[in-house]
Amino acid sequence: MPRLVDLPGYRRFWVASTVSIFGAHVTTVALQIFVVVALHATAFELGLMNAARWLPYLLFGLVAGVLVDRCRRKPILVGTDFGRAALVCVIPLLYVAELLTMPALIAYVMVFGLLSLLFDAANQSFLPRLVPRKLLIPANARLEQSDSVAQTAGPLLAGALIQVVGAPVAMLVDAASYLVSGVLLASISVTERAQPASRRDLRAEVREGLSWIYRHRTLAPMAVTSHAWFLFHSMLGTVFVAYALDARELDLGAFWLGAAYACGGVGAFLGGALAGWAGRRFDAGPTVIAAHALMAPAWALMPLAVPGLAVFVMVALSQFLFWVAMGVTGPNELGYRQSVTPDGLQGRMNTTIRSLNRAAVVVGAPLGGFLAVATGYRTALWIGVAGFVLVALAMAVSPFRHARYADAVDPGPEPDFTVGV
Template structure:
């Protein structure tokens, strides 16, 4: 670990990401409670709010990738972190003063999504400039480990804060975390030259990014099956929050249900910590096999949610399910990111990441509202079963594709020194 942190700028980059991750998991609990308890939103409205968060990824994701390749990435990271701090503080203020409405929350969440989109396109593309290719999987694993550690405590903290001071006030913690993250990133002094000066053709740049992903023999099946996985996982995860807060223990007040949700998500965080700790070992199987294992096991975890009974036993079942789901996601995540970054030239990093990520998260624009509607009209469990079936089909397609044989590229050895004959 000391070797990875020895690369200039990486330690602050990691610290900023870790601080932000802790706050984000507070909002993961607090934001749905703002909608459900403060605004009395219906299941369908909760799905629309979740969809608004991810709509910018579908609408502007490819443009964000072009920006991350055209401009310096660190300034983008700093500005978007500070902007997100302001937006969360505004949501909390409006909720505390009784001025927040469902349409206003959707609008603010959508603007927040634009800032997150720009941040993530630059974030994933900035890391390869801080560490060498051979260290990318390990560097991603360190960041995944800290994010997973945040996941084990952030939801618990979020649930506790919601129970103690209310959901709007709890969101202020996340606003502060974005502020600190932006200030940390601003102190990185590693030189970052302006990429690719000269004339630029937006259309050509967009086509080039799309072609790199969807014509690549491994990235293409990886991306397409991942998009499908995100679509059906977003259905399941949207319904999951509603199920835990409203259906798992119907007599529980919303604030106590929020605390329970935080505990369950924290258990998932423990699974993610274990998974990321094993990701480097799993990478020896080959990146493709690690990814395929995750795709196959994840719907099994969601099956356990769909089968959960009510009451205490049900809480145990959904906790075990979250542990299993995040365990395999933790194993796969660093291998996925390391492979993507290692096989992609630097000039295409922003567009590659934004192409894949924008359509991944764009699927939530569709899946989250669909999940809310399914929950409202056919019930929580049938809606989760639909998500399970879709993820299982995507997993089968991934397992039968060239993705299963993908391996991280071997580092290129340095050239032999020239022999000078005297």
């Protein structure tokens, strides 16, 4: 069995993903600041812009999955990377020409979201073509670790760039990152065959993907509990920031809140390092369930925190433990999904689960805000914690507890992944 470092295709894929995610975190911060400062956007307009980012996932997610399963994935990845690089450059140009308005920016974000949808669908489905199935957990774990580092360092880099060159120019860093990612992905040598031209009805292929997921003995409970998890997590995430900064509650302050997030990034990196060992030692189902069981007590530290000297310690510990669990469960969930799904259904499986997860976020985020206003921050947080408990229990009593990596579908003879590029 080769090591990940021996796989030239994966090495380039990992570098491309790392560069791209750093650039994305820079733009996420820069765009928010730019909209508020330069365009004087209201909170409602900012909310519309953020919602526009995920709208394509809700509208076109299932169709995107069919497209990815019909086509070779590498050209989709390269094309959407180059497309996003060009698109990010449009914002500074429109701003300099004094043609940038909020409606135009919302439309831009929707187009960007559509390209990101296609990229994400192909990205998760491309990885099994680059590494043997037995290395999917560590391969996903390395990607998760890159993301955790970017979550911590990306906003800091964005802040420095905005301070020095301004938000519009800082976004060009993201354009460069997509360009570098596209070039690296284009240089990967991989064997892919497009599916023969299909005469099947599009709806039939969508139904086939849905049937594969929601009639599968272990994928179905995994997917349903994932949707519920995103609902409760988006509730908690919405309430947490306001609760931590409210002067009448924790009064943590922006700096210490950022420091707590940084502790979460450290936890995610550590969890990613443990993911492969845990998956091999305990297998897929027990590992994922145990990680989910840790999330509820980690979040319970939030409503138990009281203002004072120890408040930062509790918030930071909460974030650290939660992201350790996330670092363990993410690669194992994704690795298991990829290993038990035939190649011809990878795109539909990934985009269906991802799109419905995003739909849960659209519901959960405003629901969390409503509960915080109606019942108070701490009650809203306890409701979210109770939701996490229910998710962990549902997984533990479902057939998913028997999920094993030995369930993997037979991919047939695997190519030599160590061939140079």
